[in-house]
Amino acid sequence: MITLCGTTLSNYYNKVKLVLLEKGLPFREERIATGSTDEAVLAASPLGKVPFIRVGTETLCESQVIVDYLEAAHPKAPLLPADPLAAAKVRELAVFMELYLELVARELYAEAFFGGKVSDATKARVRKQLERNLPAFGRLARFAPYVAGAQFTLADASGFATVSVVALAAKSVFGEDLMAAAGIDWKAYVKLLGARASVQRVNAERQRDLDAAAAART
Numbered sequence: 188m189i190t191l192c193g194t195t196l197s198n199y200y201n202k203v204k205l206v207l208l209e210k211g212l213p214f215r216e217e218r219i220a221t222g223s224t225d226e227a228v229l230a231a232s233p234l235g236k237v238p239f240i241r242v243g244t245e246t247l248c249e250s251q252v253i254v255d256y257l258e259a260a261h262p263k264a265p266l267l268p269a270d271p272l273a274a275a276k277v278r279e280l281a282v283f284m285e286l287y288l289e290l291v292a293r294e295l296y297a298e299a300f301f302g303g304k305v306s307d308a309t310k311a312r313v314r315k316q317l318e319r320n321l322p323a324f325g326r327l328a329r330f331a332p333y334v335a336g337a338q339f340t341l342a343d344a345s346g347f348a349t350v351s352v353v354a355l356a357a358k359s360v361f362g363e364d365l366m367a368a369a370g371i372d373w374k375a376y377v378k379l380l381g382a383r384a385s386v387q388r389v390n391a392e393r394q395r396d397l398d399a400a401a402a403a404r405t
């Protein structure tokens with residue numbers, strides 16, 4: 188049995204959870220907060236980042252590595268095309284979204300979602316990068332209707348973890364929908380993903396934990 192470790196408040200955790208659900212793999216969840224200094228957590232994820240998984244006596248961190256492992260170890264209900272080049276095109280999109288959208292926009296999250304403040308210099312730098320990277324993503328993505336083409340793939344697990352959070356962070360901080368301005372109909376894509384039972388479950392369990400965290404604060 189696979190154990191998924193982390194928190195439903197993490198978009199990377201939810202990316203892996205979505206893949207587990209889409210592939211119909213049995214798993215359990217172990218709640219681990221970010222920034223843990225627990226030796227057992229650091230042994231599995233040396234920066235204390237989530238998610239990581241436990242498989243037997245082994246552990247794996249980094250969401251893309253985890254979903255690639257799941258795909259290789261459990262080829263049923265495939266989320267990558269059989270053709271190696273087509274599979275690499277799917278992974279190209281996943282890597283692109285993480286490096287050039289999520290990691291860039293992440294610098295805005297403190298202000299966009301957590302009531303913090305981001306410096307004007309950071310905002311200007313992030314905006315410049317997003318104004319370059321979003322149209323580039325628009326060139327690479329297919330949205331036909333899934334991000335890599337006609338089938339739901341691993342790239343959509345990355346899309347689920349990336350597209351709305353990046354669009355909403357930019358909108359919140361800059362007051363403009365930079366993703367739509369780059370010609371990406373991200374709301375239609377999010378709606379398409381939202382029709383899937385797997386996505387509905389991931390979102391519902393995230394909301395459940397958000398509500399519990401809010402209740403605990405009052």
Ligand SMILES: N[C@@H](CCC(=O)N[C@@H](CS)C(=O)NCC(=O)O)C(=O)O
Binds near residue numbers: 250
């Ligand atoms: N590249 C990592 C990113 C994971 C990541 O940044 N997770 C966040 C939560 S969404 C985290 O653990 N942040 C705490 C930290 O960076 O110390 C992956 O794909 O798993």
